[in-house]
Amino acid sequence: MRNMGRTSGDPTPDGVPERLVQATIRLLAEQGPSAIKARTVASASGLSTMAVYHHFGGIAELIRAVADRGFTELDRAFSQVPVTEDPIADLFAMALMTRRVARENPHLYDLMFGLSTRRATYRPLSDSDVRSSGRSPAFRGAYVHLAEACARLVSSGRIGQQEPEAVAAQSWSYVHGCITLELADHFAEFADPVAQVLLPMGVNLAVGLGDDRERAQASHEAGARLYDSVTRGSEDQAVAE
Amino acid sequence: MRNMGRTSGDPTPDGVPERLVQATIRLLAEQGPSAIKARTVASASGLSTMAVYHHFGGIAELIRAVADRGFTELDRAFSQVPVTEDPIADLFAMALMTRRVARENPHLYDLMFGLSTRRATYRPLSDSDVRSSGRSPAFRGAYVHLAEACARLVSSGRIGQQEPEAVAAQSWSYVHGCITLELADHFAEFADPVAQVLLPMGVNLAVGLGDDRERAQASHEAGARLYDSVTRGSEDQAVAE
DNA sequence: CCTGCTACTATAACGACGTTATCGAGAACA
DNA sequence: TGTTCTCGATAACGTCGTTATAGTAGCAGG
Known part of the structure; x- marks a missing residue:
């Protein structure tokens, strides 16, 4: 929500929001939209559910991203x-x-x-x-x-x-x-x-x-x-x- | 799940499944898909959530219907x-x-x-x-x-x-x-x-x-x-x- | 060193949801 | 009347989104 977690480097940023987005896209491709849960994407990213809310605000904003x-x-x-x-x-x-x-x-x-x-x-x-x-x-x-x-x-x-x-x-x-x-x-x-x-x-x-x-x-x-x-x-x- | 709850009359059957389907369609039109919950469609139909499971088997089957x-x-x-x-x-x-x-x-x-x-x-x-x-x-x-x-x-x-x-x-x-x-x-x-x-x-x-x-x-x-x-x-x- | 502040995250909890177990109401039939 | 069945209500369980709380790491100034 605050910054992007990266100080430099535009191509393939390895910040936390990027990991969450990519994990969501992968879950979407492999298991469909019903598999997109806060706990699912968090654990797939090796993080806690709080990362979703700190960086996006909620599942809806994550999905929109x-x-x-x-x-x-x-x-x-x-x-x-x-x-x-x-x-x-x-x-x-x-x-x-x-x-x-x-x-x-x-x-x-x-x-x-x-x-x-x-x-x-x-x-x-x-x-x-x-x-x-x-x-x-x-x-x-x-x-x-x-x-x-x-x-x-x-x-x-x-x-x-x-x-x-x-x-x-x-x-x-x-x-x-x-x-x-x-x-x-x-x-x-x-x-x-x-x-x-x-x-x-x-x-x-x-x-x-x-x-x-x-x-x-x-x-x-x-x-x-x-x-x-x-x-x-x-x-x-x-x-x- | 078992029968249609009606004994005769094909046009506009007034059975319980029909009420659930129409309530779901109305909720869909008025509040969008996020408003389709078992308790929501049940109360909108004047019924309990069990009606959904007796006649359809679950929310997924209701939505498909x-x-x-x-x-x-x-x-x-x-x-x-x-x-x-x-x-x-x-x-x-x-x-x-x-x-x-x-x-x-x-x-x-x-x-x-x-x-x-x-x-x-x-x-x-x-x-x-x-x-x-x-x-x-x-x-x-x-x-x-x-x-x-x-x-x-x-x-x-x-x-x-x-x-x-x-x-x-x-x-x-x-x-x-x-x-x-x-x-x-x-x-x-x-x-x-x-x-x-x-x-x-x-x-x-x-x-x-x-x-x-x-x-x-x-x-x-x-x-x-x-x-x-x-x-x-x-x-x-x-x-x- | 400690202190305070910021940015971020893990843990645990709350309310709402899908689903199920259990039980009661009513009809059909002997 | 008793039995059985259908059907729906109540209450509960596990999971979900979300939030409160507390914790970690880094940094500035003393």
Whole structure:
């Protein structure tokens, strides 16, 4: 609650809050949200339950910090996608990145976009952890990647003249909907949900936005190659253990 | 757990399980998921906590029954949409219906599609409440409306020849993504998320699937009229209190 | 050295929760 | 009437989030 427990060094801080957040993320991935208890995360971190309350204020704030960490990881995943001359390929690569992050910790993704962690509690949310527009800095860091890619797409003239925010909202809705339904096992009838739903739907959306089908199809393949090159290059460097 | 507490009368059964489910739904809508406790739903139903365990087995099963009731309401909402000669208009009306159900009880919608209620617990899910394909009968009842509309769309020849299941998955993903992001306040920048995101994106998806933009636009307006006629005709008869 | 202060943590406790054991009320039936 | 069963109320147990209390370590000044 007071400071971060570290005097210097920004990458991979080894402070107590960091240990609590990472232990919570690990419990979330291994045992689901029902395993997140004050005593559980404390003992998994080698600490007492008081550490949770001194550094975060309670379990609710811890969970919110964990969800925010999820957006930080999404931001880092988006940062690995290079900016090419094909905005739709970039968007496809970001879609596959989002799916990778979601599948690495489905419960964390559920926490990031669920309602229970936002306004469920009685907080007036006028605190300092919510800065300018009601969303956390980590969230906006990830969102600007999407918004900038959509802005590049509109300014390229490849699709019709329309608001970049609307394009971003549609792209985001399509990816988020696909991922959520896949995580909830609603795409069990598809052997390869990416090849059968996510990517064809992206091509359809691009065509609906005004792109040519051939170019959209080519961007889909370019985006898949972009994703492969990025993920193969870093090869589980994001896994912390 | 044993019977339904009623001897006859299928519509609006007044048994104890029904009272518990409706009390839970009401608490969910008014105070969020954190208000769902055994003592809370019991006292809200004028009963003791034992009623929950006699009829459901525990809070987890109650919540699952509540989520299933959500699909029952979605099924009933879809049943109110008539089958016209314009499948895309029908799909637009169903999309608006889904958004209406979701906004009537956002936390219930979150429960229906979240991960926490499915495989979070340690159940092997080989029970009898999951019948044929891993989904509840109520879910499949709602889903067939979507699947049949997509089958009508494909067989109409209006879009390209493609698998109806893929069309259904894409339609579902798009609507579910839009609704989820809107419920999580991620569309706060849009004054009218329906007119600015949901409906234009539906037109784009229809165009991407192979429809003409003019016909898709006309179906969008026809679907909106269809939705208005249905909802204005029943006018809060679904609200149980 | 001791003293006071700060930052943080462990221990123990309190109230609330999910769950269960036990028992009583009422119906069905012989 | 007696038996059995269903069902729900009461009370209890263990766990949870949270808090009060007390303790440890480091540091400044004497």
